Amino acid sequence: MYTLRPATEADYDFLYALHCAAIREYVEPIWGWHEEWQAEYFRRKFNPNGRRVIEVEGHDAGVLVIEERPDELYLALIELLPGYQGRGIGTMIVTSLLDQAQNRGMPVTLDVLETNQPARRLYERLGFRLVGQKEHRQRMLRLPENEVENKA
Template identity: 55%
Template sequence: MRIWTRQATKADFDFLYALHVAAMRPSIEATWGWHEPWQRAYFARKWDPAPRRIIRVDGVDAGVLVLRWEPDALYLSLIELLPAFQGRGVGTAVLQSLIARAAARGLPVTLHVLKANAAARRFYARHGFAVVADEHVRYKMQRMP
């Protein structure tokens, strides 16, 4: 399996919105409810392809990744995979690569996860992340180098 990323473009909007719905709707719905017109409008308002990297698996668009290097951590702002690519080692490969890049700089990896997304919390915990803050509807998690 070959995994790499490419820069997102404006042409990726529909793919990325469909990905967001497929990957996040259950957790968002459990947290705030889901109103499709509002969700699509909110996504469009926040849409900016610049920070997004499309995760590709064997030549197929499979997910999205957004990172932010901060002075004291690598912040994993977003990682979403289409359900067909979940449970196949794609997320693990991407996350392990990020952990290694941050560790090479002596930095932890930090992220936020919705409390309703128990599968994601378990995934991050398996990779050494611990909850460091309870922030109402989400947890802040961190993995030290």
Template identity: 50%
Template structure:
């Protein structure tokens, strides 16, 4: 079973390796991959207080970052190591978050790189639609209404 725990400063190396493994291809197709730039940017933006680490059998396999506002639940990041993808874990995590958004009447949103069609297809299967287009990414949304318990 997939579990979550709060990220700490000690997770930096794992989380950068995850970023590199899971995002390098899409980032390279969008901007090109500059290892030094990626390391510097990641270091500048790294804030473990805004992340959780996803684990399977006590092994770190992914990360999740969610921002919850009064009327919106925004998935800032969900990423799973490539060797653990395809097991339904990302789908399950997102379905739980969608359910939480629906229960609280919040809009569920996220962004996806245009160069990541696999993720975009997953989000579309979960009922998200593109509502805005930016230079390199789509904003996707599932309008949520409260549902009875």
């Protein structure tokens, strides 16, 4: 249903448009939305390395960034265009990450904006739990299943 490909410099316009479409409604209530600032910040921070474009039926639909850290896998970024949200794509992608982490015996962590309740509900449904908050970002954790059983 989806494929991943490495992002390139040529994906810049798509990735910026995706960023705006995917998170504006969650950023605006917290900090407001300043287009010039967003564009400049995105331009300064843009690096296609490590980013994978999510394709659905041959169309660019989102972006995924997973950081492999020594003791965890960190879901640094997952964004889908609104037209691809609510179709199970995010669930499949995160479930695949959880399977990889389970096979390696590693936890998965992520941060989600407190205003992004749809994402938080998805993560909770997939077994993540809230473990902390810093400013407007909530840290969530999903332990490997054997560790979940040991902690119960």
